Amino acid sequence: MSLPLLLGLLLIPLAASVYAVAAARQPDCSRRVYGVTLAVAATGLGIALAHLLTASTPETLKLPLGLPWLGAHFRLDALAAFFLIVVNLGGAVASLFALGYGQHEKAPERVLPFFPAFLAGMNLVLLADDAFSFLFAWEFMSLSSWALVMAHHQDPANARAGYLYLVMACFGTLALLLAFGLLAGTSGGYDFDTVRASAITPGFAALVLALALLGAGSKAGLVPLHVWLPLAHPAAPSHVSALMSGVMTKVAVYGFIRIVFDLLGEPVLWWWGGLVLALGGITAVLGVLYALMQHDLKRLLAYHTVENIGIIFIGLGLALAFQANLMYASAALALTAALFHILNHSLFKSLLFLGTGAVLTATGERDMEKLGGLIHPMPWTALAFLIGAAAISALPPLNGFVSEWLTFQAILISPELPQWLLKFLVPAVGALLALSAALAAACFVKAFGITFLGRARSPAATQARETDRYSLAALFVLAALCLLAGILPGLVVDGLAPVVSLLNGGARLIPQHHQPWLTLVPVVDVKSTYNGLLVLLFMALSGTTAAVLIHRLASSAVRRGPAWDCGFPDANPAFQYTAGSFAQPIRRVFGSVVFQARERVFMPPPGDLRPARFKIELHDPIWERGYAPIAHAVVAVSTRFNYLQYLTIRRYLSVVFGALVLLLLGMVLWR
Amino acid sequence: MALIADYLVQGCQMLLTLLLAPLLTGWIRALKAQLLRRRGPSLLQPYRDLSKLLRKEVVLAASASWLFRVAPYLIFSAIWVAASLAPTFASGLLFNWTADLIAIVALLGTARFFLALAGLDVGTSFGGIGSSREMMIASLAEPAMLMMVFTLSLLAGTTELSAVARFMLTADVGLRVSLALALMALVMVAIAENARIPVDNPATHLELTMVHEAMVLEYSGRHLALIELAASLKLLLYLSLLGCIFAPWGMATAGAGLTAYLGGVAIYVAKLAFGGFLLALFETSIAKMRVFRVDQFMGAALMLGLLGTLLLFVSRSL
Numbered sequence: 001m002s003l004p005l006l007l008g009l010l011l012i013p014l015a016a017s018v019y020a021v022a023a024a025r026q027p028d029c030s031r032r033v034y035g036v037t038l039a040v041a042a043t044g045l046g047i048a049l050a051h052l053l054t055a056s057t058p059e060t061l062k063l064p065l066g067l068p069w070l071g072a073h074f075r076l077d078a079l080a081a082f083f084l085i086v087v088n089l090g091g092a093v094a095s096l097f098a099l100g101y102g103q104h105e106k107a108p109e110r111v112l113p114f115f116p117a118f119l120a121g122m123n124l125v126l127l128a129d130d131a132f133s134f135l136f137a138w139e140f141m142s143l144s145s146w147a148l149v150m151a152h153h154q155d156p157a158n159a160r161a162g163y164l165y166l167v168m169a170c171f172g173t174l175a176l177l178l179a180f181g182l183l184a185g186t187s188g189g190y191d192f193d194t195v196r197a198s199a200i201t202p203g204f205a206a207l208v209l210a211l212a213l214l215g216a217g218s219k220a221g222l223v224p225l226h227v228w229l230p231l232a233h234p235a236a237p238s239h240v241s242a243l244m245s246g247v248m249t250k251v252a253v254y255g256f257i258r259i260v261f262d263l264l265g266e267p268v269l270w271w272w273g274g275l276v277l278a279l280g281g282i283t284a285v286l287g288v289l290y291a292l293m294q295h296d297l298k299r300l301l302a303y304h305t306v307e308n309i310g311i312i313f314i315g316l317g318l319a320l321a322f323q324a325n326l327m328y329a330s331a332a333l334a335l336t337a338a339l340f341h342i343l344n345h346s347l348f349k350s351l352l353f354l355g356t357g358a359v360l361t362a363t364g365e366r367d368m369e370k371l372g373g374l375i376h377p378m379p380w381t382a383l384a385f386l387i388g389a390a391a392i393s394a395l396p397p398l399n400g401f402v403s404e405w406l407t408f409q410a411i412l413i414s415p416e417l418p419q420w421l422l423k424f425l426v427p428a429v430g431a432l433l434a435l436s437a438a439l440a441a442a443c444f445v446k447a448f449g450i451t452f453l454g455r456a457r458s459p460a461a462t463q464a465r466e467t468d469r470y471s472l473a474a475l476f477v478l479a480a481l482c483l484l485a486g487i488l489p490g491l492v493v494d495g496l497a498p499v500v501s502l503l504n505g506g507a508r509l510i511p512q513h514h515q516p517w518l519t520l521v522p523v524v525d526v527k528s529t530y531n532g533l534l535v536l537l538f539m540a541l542s543g544t545t546a547a548v549l550i551h552r553l554a555s556s557a558v559r560r561g562p563a564w565d566c567g568f569p570d571a572n573p574a575f576q577y578t579a580g581s582f583a584q585p586i587r588r589v590f591g592s593v594v595f596q597a598r599e600r601v602f603m604p605p606p607g608d609l610r611p612a613r614f615k616i617e618l619h620d621p622i623w624e625r626g627y628a629p630i631a632h633a634v635v636a637v638s639t640r641f642n643y644l645q646y647l648t649i650r651r652y653l654s655v656v657f658g659a660l661v662l663l664l665l666g667m668v669l670w671r
Numbered sequence: 672m673a674l675i676a677d678y679l680v681q682g683c684q685m686l687l688t689l690l691l692a693p694l695l696t697g698w699i700r701a702l703k704a705q706l707l708r709r710r711g712p713s714l715l716q717p718y719r720d721l722s723k724l725l726r727k728e729v730v731l732a733a734s735a736s737w738l739f740r741v742a743p744y745l746i747f748s749a750i751w752v753a754a755s756l757a758p759t760f761a762s763g764l765l766f767n768w769t770a771d772l773i774a775i776v777a778l779l780g781t782a783r784f785f786l787a788l789a790g791l792d793v794g795t796s797f798g799g800i801g802s803s804r805e806m807m808i809a810s811l812a813e814p815a816m817l818m819m820v821f822t823l824s825l826l827a828g829t830t831e832l833s834a835v836a837r838f839m840l841t842a843d844v845g846l847r848v849s850l851a852l853a854l855m856a857l858v859m860v861a862i863a864e865n866a867r868i869p870v871d872n873p874a875t876h877l878e879l880t881m882v883h884e885a886m887v888l889e890y891s892g893r894h895l896a897l898i899e900l901a902a903s904l905k906l907l908l909y910l911s912l913l914g915c916i917f918a919p920w921g922m923a924t925a926g927a928g929l930t931a932y933l934g935g936v937a938i939y940v941a942k943l944a945f946g947g948f949l950l951a952l953f954e955t956s957i958a959k960m961r962v963f964r965v966d967q968f969m970g971a972a973l974m975l976g977l978l979g980t981l982l983l984f985v986s987r988s989l
Binding site (some may be wrong): 030153236263346372373375376379382386390393394395396401405406408409411413415423424427428430431434435437438441442444445446448449450453455519527528529530531533535538543544546547550554555557558559560561562563564565566569570573575576577580582583584585586588589 | 784834
């Protein structure tokens, strides 16, 4: 019964979209629309959760929609249910946040109609069970999110972001279209059941993998296809950014998992795992290095999404490598790690984007160099943002650490892999993962420290006010979930077990909720264990004991005074460390290699009254070496053929005739 | 009854680490003074310093937030938990399985995260310089440490420290290239993480060379006491790690009885004293390096760790 219910539920946001088109300018419209999406997403979340935890068989449904000879197939299985949870949790919290945040929207008619549609589109992708409905829903999701990116299109930067997003989305869908074409084969069975049943040659299977990497990877933000993401995600209003970065990238990962783990089926070749693993490792490190160089808070978060997608793909690549070698128990660990990180990232990335939204409402600024000291006027937002920052930096006892720990454990059981290339690749990727985790901590010390700590760097930051109650509720729901998933990881792992066994030929991790103290025990014979609950208890106990004892027995006196600063306190807030100066050591160590970072100092000679200048030069290697040449080539070719636009009708006809003759000749020669 | 005894032993380990940590710091300071032909302070000086600081009032900068006041407790508790979960005088204690070596590294990461934030909180340039350099050093030290963990876990088949210690006592470990590389990596990381020469100087107050001291510059009173104690605990933790992994001899096993535990404590103290002696000797015989040479130093540690892991992925006998 869940599936018809879910599909029926999706009609409500579509109706809300239609309503919003008509009534966007009415004062209550924003509240009504977000209230409806909140209710719908919460219901969807409940249904999906119930299905994941109780149902054992997938539900299917065929509706007479879409292509007449195909119909629209829908299916709700464990994989779809898990991703529905991720999508609807993110959607519900974003709607809750928007109940307050949406009041400040200057152009509600450009946001309100598309937000429910976007949510419905993401849900529909997960339920689709044939290539046509999948691609239709995928495009629906892309276009509605594009409209949201273009909400503030007067800003030329946003218009450019929207253009780039459109180009990359078209490219990604093209790749997926070709992948489904190959999967369907010459017989043209486009519903997923036929695709699963049909065999495919290894060469075509490899091509499908490559196309899935291009199609889903471009939407998820896999390096080098990530370029649109740090431009487009920040351009949208913040609750939409949270959905795009925290949730839509997960839908893209779902597309990859569905195609590669489910539809493609056996046999898996070992180098597929190697390829995905290597891409994941590179994506993780480059993503965080890019993020460290940013001082636009939203762009920093968007680049950080790229890093986390890399971590997810590391887990998926390991799982593929294990499956290729028939090591299903190990594959179960790697898959669990990847799925756990998908859930975690949707939680803390949504939290951080929503927190940025609160900052944006309070100050009108996203540039960290103009913020600072926000912890004083906005203590609750700061606390929630801090929890998100600690979680994403993989600090125990929060949830980010658990999924990274599981990924590390999966790496540590991989020396049994027989292929030599994997033997070298896996530890190298492990080092990349460790490096990206450490750099992420640096990145979020910067993001939180420069934005919320220190002294205000602009009048806007001085006059900030705490955000509204709806927004705070949304922030703290997510923060609490980050903590809960961190201290009770065993329950999450048990919840993921049906998904893992679906994708992994029935193998899953051992049940965790029987373990004493709810300890996480991924592999029985390895005996590496972690207990977030006890770590939290120990920390809370020792911290409070120390605080109570010291305040009782020693001293609890406090005196406020000027900062010490080695005897030279600076009254001017501009003397503080900035985002740029905080990142300087890392820019010098890593950036000089990756970004050819150069610092140029212009010091005027004595007597010259010009100010001294300090300039940082950064080069984006992927844009400059990868995309710029392609763009140049496209422009050059189209300029060259520009004259074709101005021919007479006679010439056009002869061109058409010539093309026809050529094609027919080609047909004749081919036969 | 046995369970209560287990709780007691675990509690004793927590207290032991807390009590021994300032003594270790005092021991190293005294040795360094002797090596420099100074008389030096008494071994108990760190305890006196701590009790004096605890009783003094806190002078808070006007721009300090609640985070600045909470951070010392967080840092202290994270490092104390890490230090008391690593095996010291006995392996296989009640809560050893709570956190494996990766989690201990990450707990130290938690402490560092909040210390760096506290450095930025007041909004002075010294705090910022300390935080930013600390995170740069950590961005290389933490992966190096994790690669060392990988090497160990590939040999011992687990990341849990008690099991690693037990494995290192068995005969089939032998002399291995990978272990030598891991030992070097761990020593280099320990030096960097504890802000020792040549990476940082714990005795300096020369502004531009300091990292750790710059971050805690604004702290005073009980907050400073907690941070100093946490720093001592961290040093003790790293020496415990070195002892439990590379010199696990003489460690009591769980439930071995009081005499065995006492013997374990005596051997543990001897190991700490020897480790402290080596550190003092090393620190007095080397000069501090420039900040932008540290990345090469830490990069070398990372490469050593990676090399050790790679060797083991290639062959389990190396």
